[in-house]
Amino acid sequence: MRHFLKSRKCRMISSVMYPVLFGVIIFVLWETQILHSIMNTSTDVLPVPSKIASVIGENITKLMGNLWITTVPTLIGLAVGSALGYAVAVIASIFTKWGGGGITLVSCFNAVPIVALAPIFNNLCKHVSTDIGTRGMAAKALVVMMLCMASMSINAFRGLTELPPFSTDMMKSYASSKRVTFVKLRLPNSVPYIFTALRVSVPISVISALVSEYFIDTREGSATFCPGLGRMIRDTILKCQYSAAWSYIAIACLLGITLFVVLMIFESVMLKNRQKQ
Amino acid sequence: MRKKHKFPPKWLVTSVWIIGFLLLWEFGAFLVENNPKIQNPEYILPHMWQIFASFFDTNLTTATQTPFQVVLEACGATLSRAGIGFLIGLSAGFILALLMNLSHIVEKVAFPYLMLIQVIPILGLAPIILALTGDIGISRMVIAAILTFYPVSANTLAGFKSVSTEQKQLMFNYAAKIPVTYWKLMFPTCIPYFFTGLKTAAPMAITASILVDTLQGDGGLGCALSQSLKHNTTIYVFWEIVIAAAAVGIFSFYLMGMIENMVSPLQRINRKLKRGDKG
Amino acid sequence: MENIKEPVKNDIEISIENVSMTYQADNGTDVKALTDINLQVKKGEFVALLGPSGCGKSTLLNIIADLLHPTEGNVIVGGTTPKDARLKQRYGIVFQRPVLFDWRTVQKNVELPLEIMKWKKEDRRERSTKMLGLVNLSDFANHYPQQLSGGMQQRVGIARALAINPEILLMDEPFSALDEFTKEKLHEDILRIWRKTHKTVVFVTHNIQEAVYLSDKIVVLSPHPGRVSAIIDVNETLPRPRVPEMKTDVAFNQLVLKVRNSFEEV
Missing domain, CATH: 1.20.5 (Single alpha-helices involved in coiled-coils or other helix-helix interfaces)
Known part of the structure; x- marks a missing residue:
């Protein structure tokens, strides 16, 4: 028995058991409303999980519609922003002397808080199209794109330039051209750094998409406008429809978690045989 | 050549x-x-010079204030409110990292939930936290605290884990008790990591404060932001706020750096050495 | 393989009896790091634990230092257990890497054990200055470890290990990360310090020449499983004091050959 307790299997099981146990305890406290008395809130504002689940079940198609509106610009912005950020890093690594400034500039986008970026882009996109839905999506995608660009360019630049010692010397000793060095050395070296950037930009993309939705000016909207998740969270709370609000919150959290899990799976596949850094 | x-x-x-x-x-x-x-x-x-000029605009845009005054006053409100949440978050984050390092059980329980906090769009949940607490001041503090909490605890824990086995063996050899080991070894090692966490968290706490302001009018940059968007004041207030918000975010980053230099001379020493004055 | 034992004397500092160390590898099999080790170290003796990687020499040192517990057997240090010896701060320990705290100056690094023992400030200062003088680093007292070379950092580590005046100095491959020139200098330093302070030294190394040059007695360990292959008395062949010129002597090199041949192949 002592042998088992010290063994690796036991350690792995307990890594999973303890947090699950903790989660179950919180869940039970919540469902039985003991949590409510601790936090001094009513079940209106904080519905029990079973109620939230039933609301989600009843309105699943509508929720999916809202989810779509939020997810599409998030993914577009993520893809385009990361690609552009990587491109910026590539250019900066080729023109090393002047490139560094470009990276600094792009990374400054990180400094402007999302709450400021979102209205700027919403305004900028006012005349992109007459449909408020498209305008909103375009603005959201742009905000996400800016932030992903910033994160990716810094990390990719490091990945392309921080090489193991003497590796460029080694490539030169085989008389390889700059292009070959790039493809065979710098590019593969930068892959772990891409994932470092994505670990940060995926959660930030979801957050910035949600926050941007707050700032969409619905006064000029059409009747068929379908808001995103963030907007719905805010609106339902303002109207005190708390169960609906929590169902939107749950879906938004699931979105964040799912995207991150997908990223982790993708990362473990791509980095399968590498040494742990 | x-x-x-x-x-x-x-x-x-x-x-x-x-x-x-x-x-x-x-x-x-x-x-x-x-x-x-x-x-x-x-x-x-607008043109950059237009924005720049608006800082010096003396026309009253609200009943009593020029655009610049509006922004300045709002800045002060936002910063003070973010500050309290920030302090709470960083203390809680540090304590959690400490507990996680002291106890395997705490570490195993807390680790997945920390990852969860990182991934859940907390900023997007601002309205519900406002509804839960009922008070805008408290909700500002809560969100700022949560957003500060994760970077501080993750980074501080990394700092604790960066202590090498040999360093711990050294302290063990001299029969140093646990509090002594923490005070002389673990804490000094984790200071650079702690400040990395603070530098990440400070702009986020400010962002949180601004966002909560937008939900309910109560002064602060976010409130001024949504007012200007609704054309209640001149639009230049909006642009000034954007610049002010960015400036505040950058400023907080550098402020953390300055505080770090005061608290721990290690970084300064290392930077001096990098530049090549060896002794 | 015969059990190699020595006659018991009253001035035995460290006595290792039938010590074995077995632990579980990741795939579940048992790894015998040490089997049935018997060894005695006299007071003031300089003993080398010599062997290739995996022979258990660092494990044995860690057992003496109370950093590990043997699965079988006894270790007696100065009449008490290793744990007692450690709690009474009777060990000075030097690792392969200097393990200095880079937020403290050199002098404050040497004072670290004294702080833990709650010495007064003036006493600490006096003692650390003396120790830095012993390793010839007095001019660098206010420097930071990052500003020193590897050899100098290791000397600080030695000064720190000696600060509390321990009876026993435990050294785990302290010079293996240094270049040849620095190593030779430090050999002379450590011999000088040992002559002056009369400590008992247990010195782990994988370098045969280093072991022969420095020690009174070499304990040769072979791996798989870790065991004592031979205990070779160096003083018989090479008298003290040792001088660098000895390294070209025929006797020296014959002894090196003898030590090499006493390793048992797996």
Whole structure:
């Protein structure tokens, strides 16, 4: 028995058991409303999980519609922003002397808080199209794109330039051209750094998409406008429809978690045989 | 024959890029101005000099204040409110990292939930936290605290784990008790990591404060932001706020750096050594 | 393989009896790091634990230092258990890497054990200055470890290990990360310090020449499983004091050959 307790299997099981146990305890406290008395809130504002689940079940198609509106610009912005950020890093690594400034500039986008970026882009996109839905999506995608660009360019630049010692010397000793060095050395070296950037930009993309939705000016909207998740969270709370609000919150959290899990799976596949850094 | 190693100097590169950016901006503003479909070009993209000029505008935009005063006062409100949440978050984050390092069980329980906090869009949940707490001041503090909490605890824990086995064996050899080991070894090691966490968290706490302001009018940058968007004040207040918000975010980052230099001379020493004055 | 034992004397500092160390590898099999080790170290003796990687020499040192517990057997240090010896701060320990705290100056690094023992400030200062003088680093007292070379950092580590005046100095491959020139200098330093302070030294190394040059007695360990292959008395062949010129002597090199041949192949 002592042998088992010290063994690796036991350690792995307990890594999973303890947090699950903790989660179950919180869940039970919540469902039985003991949590409510601790936090001094009513079940209106904080519905029990079973109620939230039933609301989600009843309105699943509508929720999916809202989810779509939020997810599409998030993914577009993520893809385009990361690609552009990587491109910026590539250019900066080729023109090393002047490139560094470009990276600094792009990374400054990180400094402007999302709450400021979102209205700027919403305004900028006012005349992109007459449909408020498209305008909103375009603005959201742009905000996400800016932030992903910033994160990716810094990390990719490091990945392309921080090489193991003497590796460029080694490539030169085989008389390889700059292009070959790039493809065979710098590019593969930068892959772990891409994932470092994505670990940060995926959660930030979801957050910035949600926050941007707050700032969409619905006064000029059409009747068929379908808001995103963030907007719905805010609106339902303002109207005190708390169960609906929590169902939107749950879906938004699931979105964040799912995207991150997908990223982790993708990362473990791509980095399968590498040494742990 | 190689060029001199230091050319071009870093400040020149950065300046060129900033100028390039400003030119791009001006070009965009020019396009917007000359577009017949747009009635109020400054709502979309004003010229930089227009924004700059508005800082010195003495026309009263609200009943009592010039645009700049509005922004300044709002800044103070936002910062003070973010500050309290920030302090709570960093203390809680540090304590959790400490507990996680002291106890395997705490570490195993807390680790997945920490990852969860990282991934859940907390900022997007601002309205519900406001509803839960019922009070805008408290909700501001809660969100700022949660957003500060994760970077501080993750980074501090990394700092604790960076202590090498041999260092711990050294303390063990001298029969140093646990509090002594923490005070003399673990805490000094984790200080640089702690400040990395603070530098990440400070701008986020400010962002949180601004966002909560937008939900309910109570002074602060976010409130001024949504007011200006609804055309209650001149649109330049909006742009000034954008710049002010960015400036505050950058400032908080550098403030953390300054505090770190005061608390722990290690970084300063290491930087001096890198520049090559060996003793 | 015969059990190699020595006659018991009253001035035995460290006595290792039938010590074995077995632990579980990741795939579940048992790894015998040490089997049935018997060894005695006299007071003031300089003993080398010599062997290739995996022979258990660092494990044995860690057992003496109370950093590990043997699965079988006894270790007696100065009449008590290793744990007692450690709690009474009777060990000075030097690792392969200097393990200095880079937020403290050199002098404050040497004072670390004294702080833990709650010495007064003036006493600490006096003692650390003396120790830095012993390793010839007095001029660098206010420097930071990052400003010193590897050899100098290791000397600080030695000064720190000696600060509390321990009876026993435990050294785990302290010079293996240094270049040849620095190593030779430090050999002379450590011999000088040992002559002056009369400590008992247990010195782990994988370098045969180093072991022969420095020690009174070499304990040769072979791996798989870790065991004592031979205990070779160096003083018989090479008298003290040792001088660098000895390294070209025929006797020296014959002894090196003898030590090499006493390793048992797996």
